[in-house]
Amino acid sequence: MQRVRSSASEEDAAEQPRRSWKQDPHGVRLNILQVAREAFAQKGLSGARIEEIASQTSTSKRMIYYYFGDKEGLYREVLADAYRRTREAEDALELDGLPSDEALRKLAEFTFDNHRRSKDFIRLVMIENVHEGRHMPDSTEMSGENSSAIRLLEDIYARGLEAGVFRPGFSAVELHWLISALCYFNVSNQATFSHIFGRELFDEDGQTKLRRHVGDMVLRLVLA
Amino acid sequence: MQRVRSSASEEDAAEQPRRSWKQDPHGVRLNILQVAREAFAQKGLSGARIEEIASQTSTSKRMIYYYFGDKEGLYREVLADAYRRTREAEDALELDGLPSDEALRKLAEFTFDNHRRSKDFIRLVMIENVHEGRHMPDSTEMSGENSSAIRLLEDIYARGLEAGVFRPGFSAVELHWLISALCYFNVSNQATFSHIFGRELFDEDGQTKLRRHVGDMVLRLVLA
Amino acid sequence: MQRVRSSASEEDAAEQPRRSWKQDPHGVRLNILQVAREAFAQKGLSGARIEEIASQTSTSKRMIYYYFGDKEGLYREVLADAYRRTREAEDALELDGLPSDEALRKLAEFTFDNHRRSKDFIRLVMIENVHEGRHMPDSTEMSGENSSAIRLLEDIYARGLEAGVFRPGFSAVELHWLISALCYFNVSNQATFSHIFGRELFDEDGQTKLRRHVGDMVLRLVLA
Amino acid sequence: MQRVRSSASEEDAAEQPRRSWKQDPHGVRLNILQVAREAFAQKGLSGARIEEIASQTSTSKRMIYYYFGDKEGLYREVLADAYRRTREAEDALELDGLPSDEALRKLAEFTFDNHRRSKDFIRLVMIENVHEGRHMPDSTEMSGENSSAIRLLEDIYARGLEAGVFRPGFSAVELHWLISALCYFNVSNQATFSHIFGRELFDEDGQTKLRRHVGDMVLRLVLA
DNA sequence: GATGAATGAGAATTCATTCAT
DNA sequence: GATGAATGAATTCTCATTCAT
Numbered sequence: 001m002q003r004v005r006s007s008a009s010e011e012d013a014a015e016q017p018r019r020s021w022k023q024d025p026h027g028v029r030l031n032i033l034q035v036a037r038e039a040f041a042q043k044g045l046s047g048a049r050i051e052e053i054a055s056q057t058s059t060s061k062r063m064i065y066y067y068f069g070d071k072e073g074l075y076r077e078v079l080a081d082a083y084r085r086t087r088e089a090e091d092a093l094e095l096d097g098l099p100s101d102e103a104l105r106k107l108a109e110f111t112f113d114n115h116r117r118s119k120d121f122i123r124l125v126m127i128e129n130v131h132e133g134r135h136m137p138d139s140t141e142m143s144g145e146n147s148s149a150i151r152l153l154e155d156i157y158a159r160g161l162e163a164g165v166f167r168p169g170f171s172a173v174e175l176h177w178l179i180s181a182l183c184y185f186n187v188s189n190q191a192t193f194s195h196i197f198g199r200e201l202f203d204e205d206g207q208t209k210l211r212r213h214v215g216d217m218v219l220r221l222v223l224a
Numbered sequence: 225m226q227r228v229r230s231s232a233s234e235e236d237a238a239e240q241p242r243r244s245w246k247q248d249p250h251g252v253r254l255n256i257l258q259v260a261r262e263a264f265a266q267k268g269l270s271g272a273r274i275e276e277i278a279s280q281t282s283t284s285k286r287m288i289y290y291y292f293g294d295k296e297g298l299y300r301e302v303l304a305d306a307y308r309r310t311r312e313a314e315d316a317l318e319l320d321g322l323p324s325d326e327a328l329r330k331l332a333e334f335t336f337d338n339h340r341r342s343k344d345f346i347r348l349v350m351i352e353n354v355h356e357g358r359h360m361p362d363s364t365e366m367s368g369e370n371s372s373a374i375r376l377l378e379d380i381y382a383r384g385l386e387a388g389v390f391r392p393g394f395s396a397v398e399l400h401w402l403i404s405a406l407c408y409f410n411v412s413n414q415a416t417f418s419h420i421f422g423r424e425l426f427d428e429d430g431q432t433k434l435r436r437h438v439g440d441m442v443l444r445l446v447l448a
Numbered sequence: 449m450q451r452v453r454s455s456a457s458e459e460d461a462a463e464q465p466r467r468s469w470k471q472d473p474h475g476v477r478l479n480i481l482q483v484a485r486e487a488f489a490q491k492g493l494s495g496a497r498i499e500e501i502a503s504q505t506s507t508s509k510r511m512i513y514y515y516f517g518d519k520e521g522l523y524r525e526v527l528a529d530a531y532r533r534t535r536e537a538e539d540a541l542e543l544d545g546l547p548s549d550e551a552l553r554k555l556a557e558f559t560f561d562n563h564r565r566s567k568d569f570i571r572l573v574m575i576e577n578v579h580e581g582r583h584m585p586d587s588t589e590m591s592g593e594n595s596s597a598i599r600l601l602e603d604i605y606a607r608g609l610e611a612g613v614f615r616p617g618f619s620a621v622e623l624h625w626l627i628s629a630l631c632y633f634n635v636s637n638q639a640t641f642s643h644i645f646g647r648e649l650f651d652e653d654g655q656t657k658l659r660r661h662v663g664d665m666v667l668r669l670v671l672a
Numbered sequence: 673m674q675r676v677r678s679s680a681s682e683e684d685a686a687e688q689p690r691r692s693w694k695q696d697p698h699g700v701r702l703n704i705l706q707v708a709r710e711a712f713a714q715k716g717l718s719g720a721r722i723e724e725i726a727s728q729t730s731t732s733k734r735m736i737y738y739y740f741g742d743k744e745g746l747y748r749e750v751l752a753d754a755y756r757r758t759r760e761a762e763d764a765l766e767l768d769g770l771p772s773d774e775a776l777r778k779l780a781e782f783t784f785d786n787h788r789r790s791k792d793f794i795r796l797v798m799i800e801n802v803h804e805g806r807h808m809p810d811s812t813e814m815s816g817e818n819s820s821a822i823r824l825l826e827d828i829y830a831r832g833l834e835a836g837v838f839r840p841g842f843s844a845v846e847l848h849w850l851i852s853a854l855c856y857f858n859v860s861n862q863a864t865f866s867h868i869f870g871r872e873l874f875d876e877d878g879q880t881k882l883r884r885h886v887g888d889m890v891l892r893l894v895l896a
Numbered sequence: 897g898a899t900g901a902a903t904g905a906g907a908a909t910t911c912a913t914t915c916a917t
Numbered sequence: 918g919a920t921g922a923a924t925g926a927a928t929t930c931t932c933a934t935t936c937a938t
Contacts, residue, residue: 025897044354046271050933060899061934071933123354125416130268130350133415142420150421170437173421178406178437184413185405191357192349193404197368197397213398213445220444221437249922274908286924289909473918492802494719498912508920509913519912571802573864578716578798581863590868598869618885621869626854626885632861633853639805640797641852645816645845661846661893668892669885697901722929734903737930 029067031058037078041120044127045075045135072135080137082124089114091148100160104222105215107152108179112211115183122187149176160222167224178221182214253291255282261302265344268351269299269359296359304361306348313338315372324384328446329439331376332403336435339407346411373400384446391448399442406438477515479506485526489568492575493523493583520583528585530572537562539596548608552670553663555600556627560659563631570635597624608670615672626669630662701739703730709750713792716799717747717807744807752809754796761786763820772832776894777887779824780851784883787855794859821848832894839896847890854886 035056039048050071054061068074093110095103115122128135136142153172160166190202200206259280263272274295278285292298317334319327339346352359360366368374377396384390414426424430483504487496498519502509516522541558543551563570576583584590601620608614638650648654707728711720722743726733740746765782767775787794800807808814816822825844832838862874872878 028897044268044270046268047354049931051931059897062899063897065934066897125413126350126354129413129415130347130354131415133419136416136419147420173425174434174437176421177409177417177425177434178441180413180417181409182402182405185401185409188412189349189353189404189408191353191355192360193401195357195360195363196366196371197374197400201397201401210398210401213394213402217402217441217445221441223444252922273906275906284924285908286910287922290923295908476918492716492718494716495802497910499910507918510920511918513913514918573861574798574802577861577863578795578802579863581867584864584867595868621873622882622885624869625857625865625873625882626889628861628865629854629857630850633849633857636860637797637801637852637856639801639803640808641849643805643808643811644814644819645822645848649845649849658846658849661842661850665850665889665893669889671892700901721927723927732903733929734931735901738902743929 028059028063032064032067032074033078033081036064036074037082037120037124040075040078040127041123045072045131048075050074076135076137079124079128079135082121083137083142086118086121087147089118093148093152095152095156099165100156100163101165101219101223103152103156104160105219107149107156108183108215108218109211111149111179112183112186112214115187116207119187122184125184126188157222165224166222170222175218175222179214179218182217186210249291252283252287256288256291256298257302257305260288260298261306261344261348264299264302264351265347269296269355272299274298300359300361303348303352303359304365306345307361307366310342310345311371313342317372317376319376319380323389324380324387325389325443325447327376327380328384329443331373331380332407332439332442333435335373335403336407336410336438339411340431343411346408349408350412368397368400381446389448390446394446399446402445403438403442406441410434476507476511480512480515480522481526481529484512484522485530485568485572488523488526488575489571493520493579496523498522524583524585527572527576527583530569531585531590534566534569535595537566541596541600543600543604547613548604548611549613549667549671551600551604552608553667555597555604556631556663556666557659559597559627559631560634560662563635564655567635570632573632574636605670613672614670618670623666623670627662627666630665634658697739700731700735704736704739704746705750705753708736708746709754709792709796712747712750712799713795717744717803720747722746748807748809751796751800751807754793755809755814758790758793759819761790765820765824767824767828771837772828772835773837773891773895775824775828776832777891779821779828780855780887780890781883783821783851784855784858784886787859788879791859794856797856798860816845816848829894837896838894842894847894850893851886851890854889858882 032053036048036053039053039056042048048071050061050064053074054064057064064074068077093107095106098106150172153175157166157170157172157175161168186207194202201210256277260272260277263277263280266272272295274285274288277298278288281288288298292301317331319330322330374396377399381390381394381396381399385392410431418426425434480501484496484501487501487504490496496519498509498512501522502512505512512522516525541555543554546554598620601623605614605618605620605623609616634655642650649658704725708720708725711725711728714720720743722733722736725746726736729736736746740749765779767778770778822844825847829838829842829844829847833840858879866874873882
């Protein structure tokens with residue numbers, strides 16, 4: 001009941017070393033954020049319980065209100081934080097050396113894998129879309145233009161065009177939309193899809209196949 | 225607040241004309257279901273309020289419990305009913321006369337349009353996925369094998385293979401997954417996606433383009 | 449769910465043969481009474497559910513109200529009926545030929561056995577005592593003076609006194625009280641007593657022993 | 673309705689004096705427990721109303737849930753607390769100086785008096801037996817072996833055997849059962865018994881007589 | 897900053913009972 | 918007499934949030 005979550009889901013690869021939280025405002029904040037992320041990802045905004053979040057925290061309910069104002073405030077921060085973390089993960093991708101077609105496939109497949117690893121993030125996005133994006137962080141710091149995903153795509157696509165391997169007619173955002181759709185759905189709709197059509201697509205073999213299809217699909221779309 | 229919803233969202237094409245509800249169990253049930261569909265689609269399972277649903281109904285809160293047992297029971301029925309309706313809509317598609325490639329593109333684009341028209345359904349599916357599919361109707365009546373979408377795809381793909389226009393290596397369920405992913409995401413993630421990358425993709429021009437991309441993508445994937 | 453109880457607990461030795469209830473007012477009444485007896489015995493007045501009683505009946509809720517007015521009315525009838533049945537069972541005891549001491553022991557031990565067999569009745573009495581006897585049938589038809597138990601005891605005790613085997617100083621009602629207390633408690637408090645002191649007293653050996661103790665106790669009390 | 677009960681039934685001899693309840697969790701708990709004890713004793717688990725209990729309390733309905741979780745949780749605590757209190761009352765009895773036969777009679781008669789004084793406790797036990805002991809506290813803390821009643825009886829009976837005044841063949845638990853049965857029934861079944869057989873046994877004279885009978889009965893049972 | 901206690905407003909659910917046919 | 922539908926009035930329980938120390 002009073003378990004204090006400190007390490008967490010797959011996604012929390014590296015988290016600050018944590019000792020006594022006491023008198024460590026920053027640590028307390030992080031601890032709350034982390035527990036709340038899991039809670040909101042699991043149950044949604046209205047489904048999550050402040051009480052329960054607090055109990056899995058190293059501090060008390062009072063501190064949640066102290067730091068985040070109210071439940072919605074906490075949710076907003078969780079969401080913003082989740083986007084921030086995801087961006088950081090995306091920044092890691094390096095494709096500079098590759099020819100444009102290989103780079104594009106690799107980007108698609110990397111995204112596929114990345115989404116699979118980021119269940120909680122995807123769930124938060126699902127939830128936020130149920131709320132019609134009402135709690136999205138300020139678009140200034142979110143602007144997609146300068147996300148590394150978009151910049152990579154722009155670069156790859158430009159190179160591909162130049163090299164004559166890609167056909168014209170696409171924007172980076174469109175390509176991003178297409179890749180995202182496939183990779184997102186794979187995670188977001190696993191529950192209902194597998195309920196209706198069986199689990200085969202979601203075991204290792206199935207996923208490997210889908211991953212290749214996704215790569216093929218994106219590549220074939222733009223190939224000249 | 226006390227408005228009685230009888231006709232409803234875009235999706236409720238034809239609903240029975242209804243007169244005095246009294247002693248009209250079927251009518252009462254339908255009326256509740258319809259109001260609840262909108263409510264759950266809007267706010268989710270925990271977010272929706274039985275009270276509020278009841279108030280938009282021609283009957284009372286009590287009758288909701290009479291017919292559906294509890295909130296979750298109502299939600300389950302709403303979900304099952306939503307899937308049923310969607311299936312019926314899908315059954316309408318006729319592609320028999322077309323060559324396989326044209327048929328495939330048409331199926332993809334029809335799905336694209338259909339999803340756009342079925343916001344509430346998509347929202348219910350989003351919500352149910354947040355709940356990890358815990359309320360899905362019995363798979364017997366849901367089995368995807370005999371959904372018209374799958375059967376159409378099987379038929380089209382078989383014809384295409386036979387004609388030598390399609391390459392082998394795909395299953396109908398995989399193709400369905402790919403098409404669904406694209407068309408679903410377009411609706412489900414509009415809020416967050418447009419928040420980050422702007423609304424262009426979602427205005428009429430943008431959608432027309434995406435729609436064509438989707439058709440292209442699916443077709444190019446399987447073309448020999 | 450819709451099981452129609454017709455035969456029932458141990459206590460319903462002989463119940464009218466029952467065919468189609470339809471158009472058989474007496475049968476319907478009996479059927480309701482019997483189901484209600486079990487329900488009230490099991491869950492008490494406030495704990496029992498009219499809905500549930502009705503569902504185990506061959507008829508509907510409406511008929512319960514038709515025949516018994518309201519829940520309390522039904523409970524009253526169940527209680528009165530239960531007392532009536534118990535009296536009838538007690539009337540069966542024949543002790544005429546026995547000497548007074550043997551007769552007294554036999555009466556005590558018969559009561560012990562009889563109570564063990566009449567769980568539902570005892571439970572109804574427990575429940576009615578929780579209600580402080582507010583629903584007891586009119587005392588005219590209940591008057592203890594002319595219950596066979598009292599009349600037997602009067603007779604036995606008088607014979608014992610006359611024969612010089614019993615000492616004076618007891619009334620039949622007192623003796624009845626003593627015997628009842630022991631035999632009743634054995635059934636009524638089995639749950640809590642065995643929870644605290646273990647089940648030994650309530651297995652077959654334990655009960656045989658207690659039964660003899662009860663006989664001994666009553667006999668030794670009055671023996672000259 | 674809005675009376676705040678603080679001192680209560682006969683059984684609440686000494687209860688802490690209480691001042692401003694605010695921030696006095698122990699006091700609040702006790703206050704709730706006491707009011708609930710009376711309510712459950714009076715109306716049973718399903719008959720009692722949380723609302724009504726709350727209104728006789730110095731706090732609110734909400735606090736009942738805060739401290740006891742739900743109605744059943746409150747009931748369980750009331751029951752456990754009632755047993756605890758009863759034990760404590762039993763611990764008061766001192767019989768060391770007396771010869772075994774006098775001690776046994778005194779124990780029986782003390783129990784008789786004690787039960788008469790503990791109406792609410794007896795009612796709670798009645799109610800719990802209707803519930804078939806489902807809410808009994810963990811048997812570890814309840815174990816009868818080390819109740820003072822059993823230990824007293826063991827001691828008395830052993831002494832009586834040794835002195836040759838008692839005959840063998842009884843266990844302390846059996847004797848406790850016999851004594852309890854008589855003393856319990858006297859309270860538990862007063863309502864129905866007096867309804868049928870009149871009130872004489874329950875006025876002062878009647879009770880004095882019964883009390884003596886109970887003493888006689890137990891003593892005569894074990895006398896050599 | 898920190899903590900357990902406290903709370904009002906609301907939400908889900910239940911139940912005996914009556915109505916319409 | 919019989920049945921399923923309907924209902925109002927409770928009743929239990931929950932939740933975000935604030936207070937006292």
